[in-house]
Amino acid sequence: xxxxxxxxxxxxxxxxxxxxxxxxxxxxxxxxxxxxxxxxxxxxxxxxxxxxxxxxxxxxxxxxxxxxxxxxxxxxxxxxxxxxxxxxxxxxxxxxxxxxxxxxxxxxxxxxxxxxxxxxxxxxxxxxxxxxxxxxxxxxxxxxxxxxxxxxxxxxxxxxxxxxxxxxxxxxxxxxxxxxxxxxxxxxxxxxxxxxxxxxxxxxxxxxxxxxxxxxxxxxxxxxxxxxxxxxxxxxxxxxxxxxxxxxxxxxxxxxxxxxxxxxxxxxxxxxxxxxxxxxxxxxxxxxxxxxxxxxxxxxxxxxxxxxxxxxxx
Amino acid sequence: xxxxxxxxxxxxxxxxxxxxxxxxxxxxxxxxxxxxxxxxxxxxxxxxxxxxxxxxxxxxxxxxxxxxxxxxxxxxxxxxxxxxxxxxxxxxxxxxxxxxxxxxxxxxxxxxxxxxxxxxxxxxxxxxxxxxxxxxxxxxxxxxxxxxxxxxxxxxxxxxxxxxxxxxxxxxxxxxxxxxxxxxxxxxxxxxxxxxxxxxxxxxxxxxxxxxxxxxxxxxxxxxxxxxxxxxxxxxxxxxxxxxxxxxxxxxxxxxxxxxxxxxxxxxxxxxxxxxxxxxxxxxxxxxxxxxxxxxxxxxxxxxxxxxxxxxxxxxxxxxxxxxxxxxxxxxxxxxxxxxxxxxxxxxxxxxxxxxxxxxxxxxxxxxxxxxxxxxxxxx
Numbered sequence: 001x002x003x004x005x006x007x008x009x010x011x012x013x014x015x016x017x018x019x020x021x022x023x024x025x026x027x028x029x030x031x032x033x034x035x036x037x038x039x040x041x042x043x044x045x046x047x048x049x050x051x052x053x054x055x056x057x058x059x060x061x062x063x064x065x066x067x068x069x070x071x072x073x074x075x076x077x078x079x080x081x082x083x084x085x086x087x088x089x090x091x092x093x094x095x096x097x098x099x100x101x102x103x104x105x106x107x108x109x110x111x112x113x114x115x116x117x118x119x120x121x122x123x124x125x126x127x128x129x130x131x132x133x134x135x136x137x138x139x140x141x142x143x144x145x146x147x148x149x150x151x152x153x154x155x156x157x158x159x160x161x162x163x164x165x166x167x168x169x170x171x172x173x174x175x176x177x178x179x180x181x182x183x184x185x186x187x188x189x190x191x192x193x194x195x196x197x198x199x200x201x202x203x204x205x206x207x208x209x210x211x212x213x214x215x216x217x218x219x220x221x222x223x224x225x226x227x228x229x230x231x232x233x234x235x236x237x238x239x240x241x242x243x244x245x246x247x248x249x250x251x252x253x254x255x256x257x258x259x260x261x262x263x264x265x266x267x268x269x270x271x272x273x274x275x276x277x278x279x280x281x282x283x284x285x286x287x288x289x290x291x292x293x294x295x296x297x298x299x300x301x302x303x304x305x306x307x308x309x310x311x312x313x314x
Numbered sequence: 315x316x317x318x319x320x321x322x323x324x325x326x327x328x329x330x331x332x333x334x335x336x337x338x339x340x341x342x343x344x345x346x347x348x349x350x351x352x353x354x355x356x357x358x359x360x361x362x363x364x365x366x367x368x369x370x371x372x373x374x375x376x377x378x379x380x381x382x383x384x385x386x387x388x389x390x391x392x393x394x395x396x397x398x399x400x401x402x403x404x405x406x407x408x409x410x411x412x413x414x415x416x417x418x419x420x421x422x423x424x425x426x427x428x429x430x431x432x433x434x435x436x437x438x439x440x441x442x443x444x445x446x447x448x449x450x451x452x453x454x455x456x457x458x459x460x461x462x463x464x465x466x467x468x469x470x471x472x473x474x475x476x477x478x479x480x481x482x483x484x485x486x487x488x489x490x491x492x493x494x495x496x497x498x499x500x501x502x503x504x505x506x507x508x509x510x511x512x513x514x515x516x517x518x519x520x521x522x523x524x525x526x527x528x529x530x531x532x533x534x535x536x537x538x539x540x541x542x543x544x545x546x547x548x549x550x551x552x553x554x555x556x557x558x559x560x561x562x563x564x565x566x567x568x569x570x571x572x573x574x575x576x577x578x579x580x581x582x583x584x585x586x587x588x589x590x591x592x593x594x595x596x597x598x599x600x601x602x603x604x605x606x607x608x609x610x611x612x613x614x615x616x617x618x619x620x621x622x623x624x625x626x627x628x629x630x631x632x633x634x635x636x637x638x639x640x641x642x643x644x645x646x647x648x649x650x651x652x653x654x655x656x657x658x659x660x661x662x663x664x665x666x667x668x669x670x671x672x673x674x675x676x677x678x679x680x681x682x683x684x685x686x687x688x689x690x691x692x693x694x
Contacts, residue, residue, distance in 0.1 A: 083662065084665075087665070096610055096614075097665065108351065108648075115647070124649075231470045282475045282479060288471055296464065297462055
């Protein structure tokens with residue numbers, strides 16, 4: 001049972017973050033900073049979880065933590081927007097910088113608050129047992145089966161995002177800015193503003209994903225950032241061909257193999273094969289690469305992806 | 315007098331000067347932000363902390379210590395230069411080499427097996443490591459050229475695959491290669507055949523044995539890459555493909571060939587980085603759950619160096635200088651990652667270089683037009 005819940009949580013995180021990246025990429029900006037936004041959101045939420053007194057009721061503190069994760073990661077993603085939309089910086093470069101910065105900031109500040117008399121420079125690990133219990137409840141009263149209820153929020157978000165991207169005026173305008181910004185502009189759509197909103201949404205969803213990721217555990221080592229989840233989400237986004245349903249499918253395939261790498265030793269015949277655990281750890285990435293080989297031939301991504309919009313070129 | 319003036323004005327107008335000036339500005343702003351962070355964390359030690367970061371080896375009072383740590387900083391700069399060149403070569407061909415960490419890891423595997431394990435001569439280990447990394451990197455190129463797989467994504471995937479591959483093989487490799495108690499690979503010592511010889515340079519740097527031939531090798535490699543990109547047909551083809559692959563194809567340049575050559579060369583350079591950091595004994599492979607950071611550091615210094623081989627020497631030195639300085643501030647109650655905040659801020663800012671240069675250019679054109687119209691008025 002717990003393997004199923006693990007799988008479900010994994011799918012939810014990957015899907016939510018990849019869908020976030022979709023908002024950014026559909027509007028024309030490469031979402032390489034997902035990892036950084038996840039780390040930054042998770043870090044701020046982690047700090048709040050660390051310092052919030054026990055006297056605050058569980059419901060309210062959970063709400064505060066979620067809000068902090070979303071808002072802080074949203075603000076962080078604006079750094080990408082300013083550099084790449086307004087100042088037309090190289091999107092891969094700035095994304096990489098933001099990923100390194102988020103981890104470095106988190107580590108420096110956490111080491112600062114966890115230091116003690118005996119430990120002049122603290123460690124970069126935060127523990128938040130109380131919040132682990134708030135976010136992970138017993139599955140329908142079953143003892144010992146933990147269920148992270150953020151899965152429910154993710155399940156609600158997926159159809160909402162689907163409707164927003166395909167059925168609303170905003171969603172269609174967003175896509176037009178990534179496909180053909182010049183004509184979008186000529187029709188009176190503010191390309192740069194739309195891209196800002198796309199990046200902001202991607203940051204907020206990544207922040208939620210980051211929080212979700214760390215609450216799966218009772219403590220988190222921030223020196224590893226979001227352990228590459230942001231990059232994975234980006235890969236899922238690309239092999240999901242920027243379409244919500246395919247993204248869900250891609251996340252499911254990847255999470256399936258990831259779950260296998262964690263639980264393979266409890267499956268009898270796999271255990272008997274005696275293959276190194278590192279093989280199972282690498283398997284999701286290998287599968288991901290193979291799927292990419294078969295799905296990349298047709299270039300289906302947003303046509304203006306990665307290009308800053310230059311009015312002068314219209 | 316006029317000659318000097320015109321020399322300076324032409325120097326200022328040069329594109330490379332603008333790059334240097336803007337890069338320096340980025341570095342300055344990054345350092346100031348870093349100082350502010352130190353001030354917030356611990357105001358009383360901030361000034362001394364910043365001096366340590368900026369001074370690095372200069373804060374030691376004894377000349378031997380200074381020389382020793384200066385040699386160490388230089389020796390650590392060599393792998394970063396190689397890594398930055400790796401990013402540079404693929405970038406010139408229009409590819410972003412985010413898979414450099416994975417190529418580095420594969421080279422590490424070769425070095426540990428053939429160096430620490432089999433004790434082969436250093437140059438053979440180095441060459442095989444470079445070839446292995448080049449092949450690993452060419453995978454990205456193959457996927458890009460034949461299956462149109464985005465190189466950023468395949469690079470990232472290959473980073474993780476390489477990480478688990480290397481972790482898996484090395485951690486089961488036996489005592490001569492893997493130190494199970496510390497979960498890291500056995501370092502290559504100066505008595506080993508696989509150790510890059512010091513050729514007397516260690517004596518120059520107060521007996522610091524990690525300073526050696528590697529530092530000279532990397533300068534030769536910089537010159538080779540400089541010539542390759544500037545003066546050879548291959549370099550021209552790479553750059554043409556990078557600038558406009560359709561136009562390049564129209565001119566008879568094979569896109570597949572360019573992509574494969576660029577990825578292979580950049581892989582070999584990432585392999586060289588591994589060789590320069592493991593084969594002089596100052597690093598070993600640690601069991602880690604994330605790919606090595608040096609691949610991303612290479613991106614920083616490549617861009618900070620204005621995407622120019624010579625600029626990269628200085629930017630790599632600068633980054634290692636403050637990173638090494640940063641590692642000295644733990645006693646003051648600061649974490650060494652403060653230096654990493656500074657460098658990432660600097661890379662972030664270097665994204666604005668294009669914009670700043672554009673503004674400078676517009677300003678210049680405006681000035682020139684003003685001068686022209688003034689000259690006209692004078693004549694009238």
